[in-house]
Amino acid sequence: MKFRSLLFVVCIAFILFASVAVKPQDSEIEKIISEVSVDTQKGAIFNYTYLMRFSFHRHKFGGRKFTRLYEAILPSRYSVERFFGHPLILVEDSENALTDEQIRNTRQFVAEQLQKIEEAKDDKAANNERPAEDGGYWTVGFSSNGQRLKIDVLQLLKNVKLSNLQRTELNGRKIISIEFMPNTTATFEKSLSYLPKIEGQIRIDETDKRIIAIEGYAPGEFAKWKDKTDEERRREAVFLFQQAKVEEGFWFPQVVRLNFNKHPEIFEEVELEFAFSNYKKSRVDIDFQEKQEQKTEASPTKQ
Numbered sequence: 001m002k003f004r005s006l007l008f009v010v011c012i013a014f015i016l017f018a019s020v021a022v023k024p025q026d027s028e029i030e031k032i033i034s035e036v037s038v039d040t041q042k043g044a045i046f047n048y049t050y051l052m053r054f055s056f057h058r059h060k061f062g063g064r065k066f067t068r069l070y071e072a073i074l075p076s077r078y079s080v081e082r083f084f085g086h087p088l089i090l091v092e093d094s095e096n097a098l099t100d101e102q103i104r105n106t107r108q109f110v111a112e113q114l115q116k117i118e119e120a121k122d123d124k125a126a127n128n129e130r131p132a133e134d135g136g137y138w139t140v141g142f143s144s145n146g147q148r149l150k151i152d153v154l155q156l157l158k159n160v161k162l163s164n165l166q167r168t169e170l171n172g173r174k175i176i177s178i179e180f181m182p183n184t185t186a187t188f189e190k191s192l193s194y195l196p197k198i199e200g201q202i203r204i205d206e207t208d209k210r211i212i213a214i215e216g217y218a219p220g221e222f223a224k225w226k227d228k229t230d231e232e233r234r235r236e237a238v239f240l241f242q243q244a245k246v247e248e249g250f251w252f253p254q255v256v257r258l259n260f261n262k263h264p265e266i267f268e269e270v271e272l273e274f275a276f277s278n279y280k281k282s283r284v285d286i287d288f289q290e291k292q293e294q295k296t297e298a299s300p301t302k303q
Contacts, residue, residue: 029162029178035209037157039136044250045086047076051278052088056144057261057271067094073110075117087113137211137241140256140274141191149270150191151256153241156214157202159186159195167206174206182219194258197266198239201226210251214241218263238262246279 052070069092087110091103137153160180168175182196198216205212216239217225225233234240237259244254256274260267 025163025165029165032165032176032178032204032209033157033162036204036211037135037154038209039134040209041136041250044136044248045252046074047281048072048074049278049280049282050252050276053273053275053277055273055275056142065094068092073114075114077118136251137243138253138256140253142258142270142272147268147270148191149194149258149272150189151239151241151258152192153211153214155188155192156180156195159183159188162202175212176204176206178202178204179222194239194260194267200237200239205245205251208245208249208251210243210245211241212243214239216240218266236262238267246281248281252276252279 050072052072053067054070055065055067058064058066068090070088071091072086072088074086089103089106089110090098092098133154134152135154135157139153140151142149161183162178162180164177164179166177168177179199179201181199184196186196188195197219199219199222200214200216201222202214203212204210213234215222215234215237217236218238221236225236234242237257240255240257241253242255243251245251253274253276255276257272259271261269261271
């Protein structure tokens with residue numbers, strides 16, 4: 001009887017000690033997530049160009065895969081208080097051959113739009129024109145045959161259970177890793193309905209307070225892969241959001257991937273990837289007179 005009483009006291013003491021020990025880490029995790037959720041680089045992408053390669057596997061239609069390469073050209077100025085969709089120029093399509101004329105015409109159209117944007121007055125934005133809060137992480141969407149999916153980092157950060165804060169150092173930079181689990185009580189719009197079904201880890205650059213990568217796995221899968229190399233681990237992820245730091249010091253997306261075909265018993269089947277590269281800070285000067293002359297000179301060859 002005395003032994004049982006002593007055991008009970010020891011157990012209670014251990015539980016109380018454990019709960020006290022966990023609270024400071026929970027508080028620190030909350031502080032870190034709060035910091036990385038603040039957009040510290042508003043408007044940083046303006047005046048950049050970049051390439052985006054989109055890949056989509058049609059597993060339901062014979063397994064065909066198509067890829068498209070886009071070039072994005074951003075204006076030098078734009079109100080950060082308004083929603084802005086990046087102008088994209090399709091330069092390669094695995095399923096349709098593009099002519100030089102098609103690409104040239106698209107560039108001309110985008111150039112005209114950019115000039116209008118840069119010359120526009122900074123009028124106050126209406127409520128429906130204002131961008132949704134995103135923490136400075138790009139929101140990427142996909143729609144096909146009635147299926148719509150969205151990658152929204154801020155919604156993930158706000159609606160998961162976080163634990164196991166770890167600190168490491170990689171190539172002289174301090175890295176934070178935090179594990180996350182699904183929050184089954186959270187509610188999401190249909191395009192984000194996969195979020196309560198993934199678990200994984202978040203990696204953060206502690207100095208810049210920017211997310212390096214978010215890796216999401218099917219329930220129960222993260223424990224199998226957490227100690228593998230980055231390459232091995234990320235190959236098994238069903239959700240991947242990865243960023244890279246550019247020369248000017250900003251963090252921009254590098255890879256955004258969903259591969260739900262690994263677990264069709266859990267997710268609606270889809271496999272797609274957005275790969276971003278060639279970020280270049282430049283001023284695209286638009287000379288319409290020169291472009292018009294080029295168009296006039298080229299016109300006889302079309303006849």
